[in-house]
Each structure stands twice: as structure tokens, then as C-alpha cells.
Amino acid sequence: MSAARPMLPTLAAAGLLLGAAFAAASSLTLGFRAFTAEDARRIRVAEVAMPLSPVEIVDAAGQRRTLWNADPATRAWLVTFVYTRCPSACLSLGTELQQLQASVQASGTKGVRFASLSFDRAYDTPVELSKYAKRFRADPALWTVGVPVSDAALGSLLRESGVVVIPDGVGGYAHNAAIHVVTPEGKLVAIFDMERHREALAFASTL
Known part of the structure; x- marks a missing residue:
């Protein structure tokens, strides 16, 4: 148990980083709908x-x-x-x-x-x-x-x-x-x- 405890902050930090990366990717791709600048342009115009x-x-x-x-x-x-x-x-x-x-x-x-x-x-x-x-x-x-x-x-x-x-x-x-x-x-x-x-x-x- 004692060996596992030092890992908890590291895992928590990794989780936060993954969450931030996911949020950033979602924002940049308009909720994972656009994977090129042209895709994003067309989605924005449609909206x-x-x-x-x-x-x-x-x-x-x-x-x-x-x-x-x-x-x-x-x-x-x-x-x-x-x-x-x-x-x-x-x-x-x-x-x-x-x-x-x-x-x-x-x-x-x-x-x-x-x-x-x-x-x-x-x-x-x-x-x-x-x-x-x-x-x-x-x-x-x-x-x-x-x-x-x-x-x-x-x-x-x-x-x-x-x-x-x-x-x-x-x-x-x-x-x-x-x-x-x-x-x-x-x-x-x-x-x-x-x-x-x-x-x-x-x-x-x-x-």
C-alpha cells in the first residue's frame, strides 16, 4: 500500500493533463467535427x-x-x-x-x-x-x-x-x-x- 501512495498524485496529474488535452482537442475541432481548417470553416458558416x-x-x-x-x-x-x-x-x-x-x-x-x-x-x-x-x-x-x-x-x-x-x-x-x-x-x-x-x-x- 505504501508503495502505491506516491503514485496517486502522479496519476491524478496525468488525468488532469489528459482531460485538458481532450478539452483542447475538442475545442480546436469543434467538438471533434472538424479535422481541417476547411472543415471548421464550413461548420461555422452552416451554424x-x-x-x-x-x-x-x-x-x-x-x-x-x-x-x-x-x-x-x-x-x-x-x-x-x-x-x-x-x-x-x-x-x-x-x-x-x-x-x-x-x-x-x-x-x-x-x-x-x-x-x-x-x-x-x-x-x-x-x-x-x-x-x-x-x-x-x-x-x-x-x-x-x-x-x-x-x-x-x-x-x-x-x-x-x-x-x-x-x-x-x-x-x-x-x-x-x-x-x-x-x-x-x-x-x-x-x-x-x-x-x-x-x-x-x-x-x-x-x-
């Missing part, structure tokens, strides 16, 4: 809408316009963040929005619009944006392809939406590849994986 400031962009026609200005004709935006030189995810995102645009046109769904917003301000001029739009047959009445007018506007948009863009060292970028559902007033209310683009449209159609 509490993320407000986005109105953003001024230049579109594929070279025209300036403001998004999230409470347009009464718009029910929801399906938004992707891209760069036109992207050889992989951005092409998939473009293809998926093209499919959703076709669905909206065929069904006559009103108020759902699309936006492909570039974060590559140095390269994505209206000429390059126009090429991207034409590649995916973007109807400008439904689908806006554009880039924020300034670095400050781009920075605010990325920060507020939680989108992370990291140069990959070979001229491209690593970035979030998802479809973001945004209300006309600029509230980010849901984020869907690329593969769930049909679900994103169905959700947007209920807003």
Missing part, C-alpha cells in the same frame, strides 16, 4: 452566416459592378474562387457551374445566379476573364466572371469568406475549391464540395 461586404469587381466585359448589393431580382449566388490559368480545380468548378447554369435555364428557375471570382489580379484582365467565360459558355445574364478592382477589395473578400490562397511556387495557387452560397445581401450561408454542386443549387433554390 452562423458569415457577412460579406459589398465588393466591386471588373467583369469579363470590362465593366465595373458591385456584388452583394441586395438586388431584389436575386435569390442567391453560387460563388467560386478561381484563377483562369488554373489547370485543375478551377476547370472542374467551371464545368460544374456550366452544368448548373444549364439546369437553371432548362427549368426556368428564377433568382439563382453564379459568380466565378478570380484572385489573380496580376494576370486575370478582362481579356482573360472573357476567355474563361467563353470556355464555359457563361451567360452574362446569369453568370458573372470577374475580379475585385483592387488588392484591398480582394483581401477583404478573401478574409471575410475565409478563403485561403497560397502561391504554389510554380506560378499557380493552392486554394479552397468549393461552391459558396451567398445571399443577395452578402451573407455566406453554406459551402459545398465541388462534387455536391447539385445539392448547392437545390439549397440555393430554397432561399
Whole structure:
């Protein structure tokens, strides 16, 4: 018995440390629901809408316009963040929005619009944006392809939406590849994986 007694404080301390570690892990993973920063971003948005400031962009026609200005004709935006030189995810995102645009046109769904917003301000001029739009047959009445007018506007948009863009060292970028559902007033209310683009449209159609 006497040999066991000195172990009791040690065991108690170990238990406290394990409890603290468990609590910290639970907090960092939102109750063990999120194991990446992207998981956490999506869970937070689903629980509490993320407000986005109105953003001024230049579109594929070279025209300036403001998004999230409470347009009464718009029910929801399906938004992707891209760069036109992207050889992989951005092409998939473009293809998926093209499919959703076709669905909206065929069904006559009103108020759902699309936006492909570039974060590559140095390269994505209206000429390059126009090429991207034409590649995916973007109807400008439904689908806006554009880039924020300034670095400050781009920075605010990325920060507020939680989108992370990291140069990959070979001229491209690593970035979030998802479809973001945004209300006309600029509230980010849901984020869907690329593969769930049909679900994103169905959700947007209920807003």
C-alpha cells in the first residue's frame, strides 16, 4: 500500500493533463467535427452566416459592378474562387457551374445566379476573364466572371469568406475549391464540395 501512495498524485496529474488535452482537442475541432481548417470553416458558416461586404469587381466585359448589393431580382449566388490559368480545380468548378447554369435555364428557375471570382489580379484582365467565360459558355445574364478592382477589395473578400490562397511556387495557387452560397445581401450561408454542386443549387433554390 505504501508503495502505491506516491503514485496517486502522479496519476491524478496525468488525468488532469489528459482531460485538458481532450478539452483542447475538442475545442480546436469543434467538438471533434472538424479535422481541417476547411472543415471548421464550413461548420461555422452552416451554424452562423458569415457577412460579406459589398465588393466591386471588373467583369469579363470590362465593366465595373458591385456584388452583394441586395438586388431584389436575386435569390442567391453560387460563388467560386478561381484563377483562369488554373489547370485543375478551377476547370472542374467551371464545368460544374456550366452544368448548373444549364439546369437553371432548362427549368426556368428564377433568382439563382453564379459568380466565378478570380484572385489573380496580376494576370486575370478582362481579356482573360472573357476567355474563361467563353470556355464555359457563361451567360452574362446569369453568370458573372470577374475580379475585385483592387488588392484591398480582394483581401477583404478573401478574409471575410475565409478563403485561403497560397502561391504554389510554380506560378499557380493552392486554394479552397468549393461552391459558396451567398445571399443577395452578402451573407455566406453554406459551402459545398465541388462534387455536391447539385445539392448547392437545390439549397440555393430554397432561399
